[in-house]
Amino acid sequence: MQKENLTEEKEITLSAENKTNGKKDLLKGLTFPELRNYFVGKGHRAFRGAQIFHWMYNRLVDDFYLMNNLPKEIRQQLSDSCELKTLKYITSEISPSSGTKKYIFETSEGNLIESVIIPEEVNLDPDQSRFGQTKTDEQQKRTTLCISTQVGCPLDCQFCATGLMGYKKNLTAGEIFDQYSLTANDYGKDKITNIVYMGMGEPLLNYDATVKSLQIFADELTKGISLKKITVSTAGIAPRIIDLADTGLKVKIALSLHSCFDEIRDVIMPINKKYSIKQNIDSVRYYARITGTRITFEYVMLKDINDRDEDLNALKRLCSEIPSKVNVIPFNSLEHMNPTGFSAQLQSSSKERIEKFVEELRYRNVTVTVRFTQGNDIAAACGQLALPLTKGTKSE
Numbered sequence: 370m371q372k373e374n375l376t377e378e379k380e381i382t383l384s385a386e387n388k389t390n391g392k393k394d395l396l397k398g399l400t401f402p403e404l405r406n407y408f409v410g411k412g413h414r415a416f417r418g419a420q421i422f423h424w425m426y427n428r429l430v431d432d433f434y435l436m437n438n439l440p441k442e443i444r445q446q447l448s449d450s451c452e453l454k455t456l457k458y459i460t461s462e463i464s465p466s467s468g469t470k471k472y473i474f475e476t477s478e479g480n481l482i483e484s485v486i487i488p489e490e491v492n493l494d495p496d497q498s499r500f501g502q503t504k505t506d507e508q509q510k511r512t513t514l515c516i517s518t519q520v521g522c523p524l525d526c527q528f529c530a531t532g533l534m535g536y537k538k539n540l541t542a543g544e545i546f547d548q549y550s551l552t553a554n555d556y557g558k559d560k561i562t563n564i565v566y567m568g569m570g571e572p573l574l575n576y577d578a579t580v581k582s583l584q585i586f587a588d589e590l591t592k593g594i595s596l597k598k599i600t601v602s603t604a605g606i607a608p609r610i611i612d613l614a615d616t617g618l619k620v621k622i623a624l625s626l627h628s629c630f631d632e633i634r635d636v637i638m639p640i641n642k643k644y645s646i647k648q649n650i651d652s653v654r655y656y657a658r659i660t661g662t663r664i665t666f667e668y669v670m671l672k673d674i675n676d677r678d679e680d681l682n683a684l685k686r687l688c689s690e691i692p693s694k695v696n697v698i699p700f701n702s703l704e705h706m707n708p709t710g711f712s713a714q715l716q717s718s719s720k721e722r723i724e725k726f727v728e729e730l731r732y733r734n735v736t737v738t739v740r741f742t743q744g745n746d747i748a749a750a751c752g753q754l755a756l757p758l759t760k761g762t763k764s765e
């Protein structure tokens with residue numbers, strides 16, 4: 370039987386992102402095959418990789434000394450040569466009005482990122498879920514974790530605070546997963562029911578790390594959140610939507626559509642000049658066919674920009690052609706970012722106009738959810754990430 374001894378190591382190559390500044394091997398972010406190969410390469414039996422994988426991604430433990438089915442000397446050796454933590458908790462804040470909780474974490478380079486936990490009540494019965502209706506006991510409780518994939522964002526969506534702050538770096542797969550790990554350990558693993566890749570950044574511009582993190586969630590040893598409960602939101606990186614479909618990871622896709630007309634989308638989402646609406650619709654149609662999932666179209670309601678009758682009619686037409694639902698989002702103010710130019714002129718559509726959109730879409734049998742504004746008192750609402758902490762209750 371092969372002796373387990375970290376001193377008898379064979380060299381295996383870890384990428385630079387899997388080395389800490391102190392040159393320890395950073396294991397968080399390695400997939401199951403990578404971790405198994407890592408341990409085999411270090412002279413261990415393969416099951417050691419499975420054990421560490423289970424501790425890291427299922428038990429959400431980031432201290433080798435707590436891994437009590439490993440011999441003490443192995444724990445000591447791993448502690449000396451390897452690292453599990455990728456992010457440092459900085460602070461968190463809870464919205465007194467909605468219970469939305471925003472976390473701020475720091476990467477090893479000193480960059481700050483945000484993750485948000487959103488307790489929601491979702492009414493699946495269309496007759497009971499009209500915009501503005503009082504919530505009922507029949508509504509289903511759901512708690513969604515919104516995670517970031519980049520520090521800032523290189524895209525420049527005019528309605529988004531993250532876009533206004535610019536771009537610093539891609540997060541690693543470990544940093545993406547660790548947002549779940551840290552928030553689940555704090556908030557309660559069993560309470561988080563859904564994950565959306567919808568925080569800071571464009572996930573499909575950080576494609577490899579995004580896919581690796583999804584592979585970790587998908588692994589049967591992880592037993593965390595099922596891929597059916599994970600949604601990747603994209604501003605529309607058409608070729609990567611096709612690539613994601615072909616991975617076999619049947620995660621849900623949300624396309625930030627926001628207009629059915631290129632001349633409008635070119636202005637509010639400049640990435641549209643590179644990947645047009647048609648390219649993106651062709652991609653999500655392919656995605657829906659290959660994965661058997663329904664596409665979500667995100668639609669932020671902007672007064673006199675995308676809430677006209679022709680916008681509504683175009684959206685109805687689109688939804689009749691593709692298995693989809695629409696997530697209507699009242700625009701959340703950017704005023705704390707002191708926006709200039711076009712962003713400064715944006716206003717949310719009126720409640721009446723949003724209601725009209727929702728009712729007309731539902732009349733055409735389109736499933737519509739309205740993302741009630743949650744967390745804007747702590748700058749954690751949709752499109753507001755990157756704002757400074759404002760009011761609210763600091764967590765212990």
Ligand code: SF4
Pocket residue numbers: 522523524525526529530531532533568569570571603604625
């Ligand atoms: S909406 Fe998404 S893709 Fe657009 S700037 Fe904001 S974070 Fe980036």
